Amino acid sequence: MTRYQLYKLLRHNDDLRESRHPMFQKNLFMKILIGFMFVYYAAILLLLGITLPMGFSGMYNGVAAFHVLDGFVLTVIVCDFWCRFVLQETPAHQVKPYRLLPVRRSFLLNVYLVRAALSWGNLFWGFMLVPFGLMTIPNLLGWSGLAGWWLGWWLLIVANSYMYMLTRAMCMKNVAWALVPLTIHILLLSFLILEPSTWSFWEPMTHWQRDIDMASTLLMYDFARWKAWPYLTLTCIIALSYLLNYHIQGRMLYHEVGKQENVKVSSTTSINWLNRYGALGEYLKMEIKLRLRNRQVRMQFFVGLGLMTMLSLLLDFSDIYDNAFMTSFICLYDYIVLGMMTLITILCYEGNYMDGLMSRRESIYELLRAKYYFNVLLLLVPIILLIPSIVIGKIGIWMNLGYLLFTAGVLYPMIFQLAVYNSNTLPLNQKLTGKQANTMQNIVSMLVLFLPIGFEKLMILLAGDPWGYVVLMVTGIAGLLTHKWWLRNIYRRFIARRYRNMEGFRLTKNS
Numbered sequence: 001m002t003r004y005q006l007y008k009l010l011r012h013n014d015d016l017r018e019s020r021h022p023m024f025q026k027n028l029f030m031k032i033l034i035g036f037m038f039v040y041y042a043a044i045l046l047l048l049g050i051t052l053p054m055g056f057s058g059m060y061n062g063v064a065a066f067h068v069l070d071g072f073v074l075t076v077i078v079c080d081f082w083c084r085f086v087l088q089e090t091p092a093h094q095v096k097p098y099r100l101l102p103v104r105r106s107f108l109l110n111v112y113l114v115r116a117a118l119s120w121g122n123l124f125w126g127f128m129l130v131p132f133g134l135m136t137i138p139n140l141l142g143w144s145g146l147a148g149w150w151l152g153w154w155l156l157i158v159a160n161s162y163m164y165m166l167t168r169a170m171c172m173k174n175v176a177w178a179l180v181p182l183t184i185h186i187l188l189l190s191f192l193i194l195e196p197s198t199w200s201f202w203e204p205m206t207h208w209q210r211d212i213d214m215a216s217t218l219l220m221y222d223f224a225r226w227k228a229w230p231y232l233t234l235t236c237i238i239a240l241s242y243l244l245n246y247h248i249q250g251r252m253l254y255h256e257v258g259k260q261e262n263v264k265v266s267s268t269t270s271i272n273w274l275n276r277y278g279a280l281g282e283y284l285k286m287e288i289k290l291r292l293r294n295r296q297v298r299m300q301f302f303v304g305l306g307l308m309t310m311l312s313l314l315l316d317f318s319d320i321y322d323n324a325f326m327t328s329f330i331c332l333y334d335y336i337v338l339g340m341m342t343l344i345t346i347l348c349y350e351g352n353y354m355d356g357l358m359s360r361r362e363s364i365y366e367l368l369r370a371k372y373y374f375n376v377l378l379l380l381v382p383i384i385l386l387i388p389s390i391v392i393g394k395i396g397i398w399m400n401l402g403y404l405l406f407t408a409g410v411l412y413p414m415i416f417q418l419a420v421y422n423s424n425t426l427p428l429n430q431k432l433t434g435k436q437a438n439t440m441q442n443i444v445s446m447l448v449l450f451l452p453i454g455f456e457k458l459m460i461l462l463a464g465d466p467w468g469y470v471v472l473m474v475t476g477i478a479g480l481l482t483h484k485w486w487l488r489n490i491y492r493r494f495i496a497r498r499y500r501n502m503e504g505f506r507l508t509k510n511s
Contacts, residue, residue, distance in 0.1 A: 006103065007111055042127045049131035057136075066136040066149065070220035076125065077160050078185045084164045109250050113242055116165065122157045129153055137224065145224040152223025155234045162241035169249050178303070182310075279363070283370030290349065294428040297349060300341040305381070308334045312385045315394055322394070328403075328453045331395050334382035335407040336448055339375040343415045344441045346371065351425030351505035358502065365491040368419060372483060376408050402456070402469035402476075409479025411448045413486050418444060420493045423504025 056065035129150060137146040163181075170177035222230045271288055274281035290297050311330045342349075350357060350367070357363050383404065389395040418441060452472075460468030479486070494501065 003107065006107070010108075010111060011115075042124070045125065045127035046131060049128040050135070052128075053132055053135040064136060064140055066133065066224075067217050067221070069132060070217040071214075073156065073216040073220060074188050077156060078188065080125065080157060080160050081164050081181065081185070084161065085168070105250060106246075109246055113162075113165075113245060116161055117158045117238075117242075119161070122154065122161060125153065125157060126150075141224050144226065148226045149220060149224040152220055152230065152234075155231070155238065159234055159238050159241060162238060162245055165245050166241060166248065169245065169252055173252060179306070186314075279366045280370055280373075283363075283367045284374060286367075287370055287374040290428075294349070296426070296428055297342060301338065304337040304341040308337050308382060308385060312389065316388045316392065325453065327395060328399065328456060329449075331386065331389075331399055331403050332407070332452055333449065334386060335379060335403050336411055338378045338381060339407070339412060340415065340445060340448060343371070343375060343412070344418065344445055345422065345426055346416065346419045347422050348424055348426040349428055351423075352428060352509060354425075354502060354505045358498065362491070364494060365488065368416065368487050368491060369484075372412065372416065372487060375412060379404060379408060396466070396469075398466035398469040399456075402472035403452070405476030405480070406452060406472040407476070409476030409483075411452065413479050413483075414448060415444060416487070416490055419490055420497065423501040424508040425505045 052069065053065045056068040133146050133149055137149055141149075167177060167181050219230055271285050274284050277284065291301050292298070312334060315327070315330050347354070347364075357367065383400075386395060386400055390397055390400055421440065456468060456472060458468075459471045462468070463471060
């Protein structure tokens with residue numbers, strides 16, 4: 001078989017893998033939902049591409065509309081980078097099914113790295129850039145200038161794709177690597193989004209913001225004029241990122257597939273006091289062991305804890321997020337993030353041993369109770385972290401209590417509903433080649449992050465402050481008091497479709 005024939009076979013297998021994914025085969029709703037979300041976001045970008053030229057044309061005297069958009073290059077790149085954590089797989093993940101076949105790993109990595117650059121996903125921003133460029137550039141720079149401008153944007157997106165893959169690979173080795181792009185992006189967005197007047201306490205920051213805007217504008221202008229230096233520079237960056245991805249992902253894939261790891265078993269003698277609670281205590285100990293012994297779940301916990309701590313410190317020691325929306329978002333995020341990290345994939349990790357759990361009557365119900373109690377107890381962590389914000393007046397006591405109870409009594413029950421529909425097994429220890437969350441789980445994540453803020457603002461508008469937060473507290477208390485009822489309801493619905501779910505757990509256990 002020639003390399004070209006092997007490439008065609010790999011492409012055919014990837015198409016079959018997507019069309020035969022167990023989550024999509026048995027769920028027509030997911031297919032329709034994915035199509036709807038694609039059309040929805042494409043329509044938003046298309047609308048921006050049509051309306052922004054009219055808005056930007058009169059923003060600055062004598063400045064072309066495309067120069068204004070070029071000043072936001074870094075903002076687009078940052079958004080594109082973090083969206084890839086939800087949408088893009090790493091080449092090592094795609095190579096995994098072929099690890100035992102007589103195919104050179106180097107060939108597979110090269111194929112998937114090249115395909116990552118030529119992916120249709122890298123053209124998604126074209127829904128905004130194509131109409132925007134057609135309306136603003138040809139009259140000033142001609143069609144050749146438009147082509148150079150589009151090519152420059154595409155090269156930036158490709159470089160961003162390789163940088164994402166490199167970051168993702170390093171994060172799988174040590175999650176602390178995520179702090180590097182996160183810190184850089186937060187600083188850049190702080191300089192770019194905030195008004196220069198907010199930097200009055202340090203005048204050089206105003207100049208930095210202007211310099212970044214001007215550098216981005218000049219870079220894209222040189223692309224449009226087909227100057228050599230931006231193309232050569234970006235090509236070198238892409239080539240270097242390609243080589244780094246090839247070596248790092250290949251090495252990490254080799255170690256992970258070889259299963260060479262040192263396992264340290266944590267002692268559980270210190271939690272024997274949970275034995276007094278019978279079956280519930282055993283499942284509580286299982287929740288603790290899940291985070292102590294399994295690096296995938298442990299990594300999720302520390303990522304959530306790190307993000308929560310970072311946002312709390314930014315709120316306490318800076319004025320960047322002092323507006324009403326960001327204050328509400330940080331308060332909500334601190335309370336929901338630790339639970340959301342593992343509850344969005346509720347029962348997916350247990351899919352590795354679901355057959356054993358189903359052998360005991362009502363074991364799933366006791367497991368759900370243990371998960372709920374454990375995650376409610378975890379809310380003590382954000383309570384402690386938010387104390388400084390309450391003391392200095394950044395977050396009101398009513399907002400704090402409202403989101404605390406609303407998370408425990410409303411948001412957690414919403415996330416727990418996924419226990420009925422989750423049927424894909426997630427690996428407990430694999431990182432680089434582990435499966436990602438499905439679309440339904442991502443949608444629920446977005447709902448629990450942003451829907452409560454809208455509900456809070458609506459209640460404050462209707463009832464005033466602090467009565468709006470009292471409504472949040474009352475609804476949360478109602479969910480807490482009725483937790484056994486809605487947990488029992490989830491359990492009954494799970495049992496009603498247990499054979500379908502268990503089939504999904506078996507099919508995806510080793511995929």
